[in-house]
Amino acid sequence: MPGRDIASPQACRDLCTQEPRCAAFTYVRAGLHGPQARCYLKTLSPVAKVDTCCVSGVKALATMSALEQNTDRPGADYRRFDVATEDARLCRDACAKENQCAAYTLVRANVHGPSAYCTLKSSASAPQSNNPSCVSGFKQEWPMSPLETDTDRPGLDLSGQDSASPEACRAACSRDAGCKAFTFVKPGVHGPSGRCYFKTAIPQARPGSNCCASGVKW
Template identity: 35%
Template sequence: MEFSIALAVRGRKRRDPIRSTALGSHAGSSGLLARGPRRLGGALVLLLALAAPASAQVSFDRPGGDYANFAVRSGDPAACASRCERDPRCRAWSFSYPTGGVPNAICWLKSQVAPWRPNPCCVSGVKGAGVTEPRNPAIEFSIDRVGGDYRNIEVPSDAMGRICDAVCRADGRCRAWTYSRPGYYGGPAARCFFKDRVTLPRHDPCCISGVVR
């Protein structure tokens, strides 16, 4: 069976040549700006878009091209991304979350950039890509809210935590919830933890959380 893993790169600073060029042109080429502001503005927008950093894809896999893999005991996709960044051979990576049969997260390093496929098992990215969680105001990705638990239940694996959210909304006592992925704090199975108070959020790739009321 082939897994894939996504990595986030932290701490690497790059010079922004686009910004330096843009500022230099603005300071010394007022005539150029006056002659063609629309054309120049469009070119700058295009250059800035091309210079934007790539983002890893959460809930996507990139099967194929593997040359190495290792267990990620922290369970954090960022560790996979960092490893790819340091390895000259690596062009892409995939991070697979722990499962009931595989107790640790696995990072797969790839010598080629394979096409991505939707799969909630994984996070994937090309070299230099940082992990960016999906944006949803109702759901907190990679967030654990520790404490306030009054009950928990085992649930099927759910990349969005929808079951936890639905059960919490139907329970008048529940104010917040946390979904723990399989292989993290809930054991080999996924679990929902229901809370009667809203506790502080803490970044942790184990979990998805939400505040209901």
């Protein structure tokens, strides 16, 4: 992905965290690629090379299940893309990088068209085995605290997205490696829909906030 001017290695890391396609980053110090420091986001994780020019890092991916051979997980598709080979790891790695993704299925070539393709899913349906056309998998969830009703945990936002309920927000946080805590804001407060905010760390709880429900990752 193209480089951009940036103030610090930490700001470059945060850009990578917020970009679903980013797997790693390199921050190049000022004066090397121009007068300003530059941040380069990577779609894959290159082999590290020690160099005083730069600071780099790799995004921690969500924990994924083993590949489910000859298995479909139908429904809940939100994105589809062709792949050049029938390598389900391409689907798995794409799912791991996207907060919305809960499961995936690789459909082999010459089933619904000449190319193999991946479907990324917003929820994980029951697996349907004995299907040689497909390989599937799902995001494994981290254990979460009980839902903290009428509680806000302000600050340290990683990202915000529309969400249907506190339970959906909690489940989404549990699947995201970067999410350490969350706050769900009720409809009508930050817009017509409910909003789910992932947190990079665990902010102080503020009970008695009837706007919100929160929780933390154990």
